[in-house]
Amino acid sequence: MKRSFGKLSLFILAITLVLSGCGAKNGGSKDDTTNNKGEKLSIGYYVNGNLGDSGFFDSAKAGLDRAEAELGVTVKTVQGGTNQSDWPVGLESMVSSGKYDAIVVGTSQMKDTTIDLAKRYPKEKFIYFDETIVDIPNIYSVKYDQREGSFLAGAFAALVTTSKELTGANPEKVIGFVGGMDIPIINDFKAGYEQGAAFVDPEVKVIASFVGDFSNAPKGKELALAQYNSQNADIIFNVAGPAGIGVLEAGKSAGKYSIGVNSNQNAIQPGSVLTSMLKNVDNSIFRAVDLLSKGELKFGSNEALGFVEGGVGLATDDLYKKYVPQSIQDKIEDIRAKLISGEIKVK
Amino acid sequence: MLSSIWEQFINLSLIVIVLRMLPPILLGALGGLMTDRAGVINIGIEGLMLVSAFSSIAIGAWTNNWFLGVVGGTAASMLVSYAMAFFNLKMKVDIIVIGFAVNIFGAGITVLLMSILFGSHGNYIPATPVSIPAIVIPFIDQIPVIGKLLSGHNLMVWISILAVVFCYFIIYHTPYGFHLRATGEEPSAARSLGIRVERIQYSALIWSGFFSGLAGAYLSMGMTSMFVRDMTAGTGFLALAVVIFGNKNPFGILFGSLVFALAQAVTLVIETAPGNAVPSQLIKMVPYTVTIIALVVYALRKRSYKKIRTSA
Numbered sequence: 001m002k003r004s005f006g007k008l009s010l011f012i013l014a015i016t017l018v019l020s021g022c023g024a025k026n027g028g029s030k031d032d033t034t035n036n037k038g039e040k041l042s043i044g045y046y047v048n049g050n051l052g053d054s055g056f057f058d059s060a061k062a063g064l065d066r067a068e069a070e071l072g073v074t075v076k077t078v079q080g081g082t083n084q085s086d087w088p089v090g091l092e093s094m095v096s097s098g099k100y101d102a103i104v105v106g107t108s109q110m111k112d113t114t115i116d117l118a119k120r121y122p123k124e125k126f127i128y129f130d131e132t133i134v135d136i137p138n139i140y141s142v143k144y145d146q147r148e149g150s151f152l153a154g155a156f157a158a159l160v161t162t163s164k165e166l167t168g169a170n171p172e173k174v175i176g177f178v179g180g181m182d183i184p185i186i187n188d189f190k191a192g193y194e195q196g197a198a199f200v201d202p203e204v205k206v207i208a209s210f211v212g213d214f215s216n217a218p219k220g221k222e223l224a225l226a227q228y229n230s231q232n233a234d235i236i237f238n239v240a241g242p243a244g245i246g247v248l249e250a251g252k253s254a255g256k257y258s259i260g261v262n263s264n265q266n267a268i269q270p271g272s273v274l275t276s277m278l279k280n281v282d283n284s285i286f287r288a289v290d291l292l293s294k295g296e297l298k299f300g301s302n303e304a305l306g307f308v309e310g311g312v313g314l315a316t317d318d319l320y321k322k323y324v325p326q327s328i329q330d331k332i333e334d335i336r337a338k339l340i341s342g343e344i345k346v347k
Numbered sequence: 348m349l350s351s352i353w354e355q356f357i358n359l360s361l362i363v364i365v366l367r368m369l370p371p372i373l374l375g376a377l378g379g380l381m382t383d384r385a386g387v388i389n390i391g392i393e394g395l396m397l398v399s400a401f402s403s404i405a406i407g408a409w410t411n412n413w414f415l416g417v418v419g420g421t422a423a424s425m426l427v428s429y430a431m432a433f434f435n436l437k438m439k440v441d442i443i444v445i446g447f448a449v450n451i452f453g454a455g456i457t458v459l460l461m462s463i464l465f466g467s468h469g470n471y472i473p474a475t476p477v478s479i480p481a482i483v484i485p486f487i488d489q490i491p492v493i494g495k496l497l498s499g500h501n502l503m504v505w506i507s508i509l510a511v512v513f514c515y516f517i518i519y520h521t522p523y524g525f526h527l528r529a530t531g532e533e534p535s536a537a538r539s540l541g542i543r544v545e546r547i548q549y550s551a552l553i554w555s556g557f558f559s560g561l562a563g564a565y566l567s568m569g570m571t572s573m574f575v576r577d578m579t580a581g582t583g584f585l586a587l588a589v590v591i592f593g594n595k596n597p598f599g600i601l602f603g604s605l606v607f608a609l610a611q612a613v614t615l616v617i618e619t620a621p622g623n624a625v626p627s628q629l630i631k632m633v634p635y636t637v638t639i640i641a642l643v644v645y646a647l648r649k650r651s652y653k654k655i656r657t658s659a
Contacts, residue, residue, distance in 0.1 A: 058469070215577045217573060231621060246571055268472065
């Protein structure tokens with residue numbers, strides 16, 4: 001037993017040495033394959049989770065797909081799965097392969113890993129979304145001002161709950177929020193949402209609940225039903241990824257309203273999902289790849305995209321125009337203009 | 348906050364929530380029970396539930412018939428459990444390893460099929476929703492308290508409670524149940540008495556596929572009308588804890604499931620209470636704390652029982 005353990009560890013050591021050797025070698029050869037040669041630009045996208053969240057990761061993928069079609073770059077997507085301990089290894093194996101001109105990665109959970117890898121592989125380039133990273137010369141980062149977007153969502157919800165035109169709105173001034181997990185980025189949404197609601201009517205109460213993960217749709221639905229039926233909330237803002245789809249369904253079955261998140265979710269339950277807070281990850285990623293191909297992307301810097309830059313916004317499609325009363329639409333337009341002009345400051 | 352819980356208890360909405368949370372845990376646990384009693388403990392309940400949750404809604408939406416959906420989902424789950432039995436009993440693979448494999452398989456195959464059939468990696472919502480109907484009992488639903496207690500529940504709530512009685516009857520009042528228990532206690536002794544141990548174990552695993560299948564169908568067509576990847580979110584494992592907690596007895600399991608469903612319902616109520624000051628992480632602990640307390644109580648009871656026996 002002991003001897004076999006010794007052998008095993010020797011074997012692992014040997015493999016590690018060989019692999020790390022490969023990494024170093026590939027890293028070295030990276031110098032020759034510059035993209036000035038006119039070769040196709042090669043982008044790697046590491047998803048720390050899975051595609052199919054109908055939000056965030058899918059949106060970044062959409063931007064990359066567009067880049068693939070319009071700019072002629074090649075994109076390789078790797079899905080890391082839900083096991084967090086796999087992510088650093090997965091990303092590093094992409095980075096150390098040296099096959100990519102830039103690696104797209106995002107979310108607050110990958111920040112430390114990426115900074116660490118960027119320092120260890122200074123020749124690799126990173127495009128990082130949804131977090132601020134500055135002063136690392138090979139990372140370009142872009143952040144979306146979800147607080148600003150959620151402010152508008154909060155204002156919208158407060159207008160709905162005080163509305164007399166919408167049949168599903170009750171007299172109680174209560175609005176709901178269902179988040180995925182109680183983590184800083186979700187609380188950022190919540191903070192903006194609360195401020196927006198208070199801006200319209202300080203008496204509006206916000207009930208906030210968290211699912212605990214981003215996949216338990218039945219629980220998302222139950223939480224939302226409890227908010228609608230027991231606490232008289234008439235509109236809920238879901239920030240819970242796939243689990244949030246359960247929230248939207250609860251809205252439909254209770255005859256109340258909800259707000260989608262990240263991408264346009266209005267069509268999931270038409271008439272019940274009145275609007276969605278958009279995070280235009282796709283546009284920003286496309287833009288970054290475009291700039292990269294022209295050699296104009298500023299690595300080492302961060303860009304924060306709010307209303308002005310079109311990084312966030314509310315989904316005002318045909319369904320929105322059909323189901324949302326004109327008076328609310330006008331007020332939202334008004335608040336949006338004030339946010340853009342800087343008259344309203346989101347804390 | 349406490350007043351909010353009390354209020355919801357009084358107006359019975361807490362009980363309605365408990366009954367809505369009950370079937371997946373209860374049915375999953377009954378599936379676990381059958382295998383446990385036969386000595387081939389199936390830890391793959393979670394995977395079986397996922398397989399059924401996906402296939403039931405896919406078939407249900409395709410045929411536009413919830414009943415065919417339930418049948419299809421349950422059949423898919425039974426098929427997988429049959430494969431489990433084949434690998435365990437014929438190929439002699441360890442049942443725990445197979446259970447793990449099924450859990451991983453369930454998470455993988457559902458997403459794979461979803462991306463092939465519906466072009467989505469994350470969730471599938473049928474265009475016209477299909478769902479297992481709720482049972483509204485005429486006349487009784489007009490009576491104030493009893494109406495809310497008895498009427499308007501999903502069909503699967505009643506099926507799951509009937510399943511408890513069914514399992515009790517099968518295990519304790521049929522020759523088959525006797526053989527099942529004998530097999531679980533001591534397979535070699537059972538074999539020496541001419542019981543066909545392997546056939547019993549085959550059937551036990553297929554039973555677990557059947558019950559997990561019903562549980563999965565309820566998740567995607569009863570509680571919600573959609574499939575979301577990994578939507579079981581640990582219910583299958585909770586069910587296994589309930590098997591132990593319920594002392595491997597169908598009625599014990601019913602009680603255990605009620606305790607867990609209540610814990611989850613209370614969590615929901617606390618979290619959605621206005622002005623709730625309790626951090627959400629702490630509330631999330633409630634079901635797990637209940638598990639630990641339940642197991643401690645169980646252990647203490649067992650020890651005092653032993654003491655009585657040894658002193659007598």
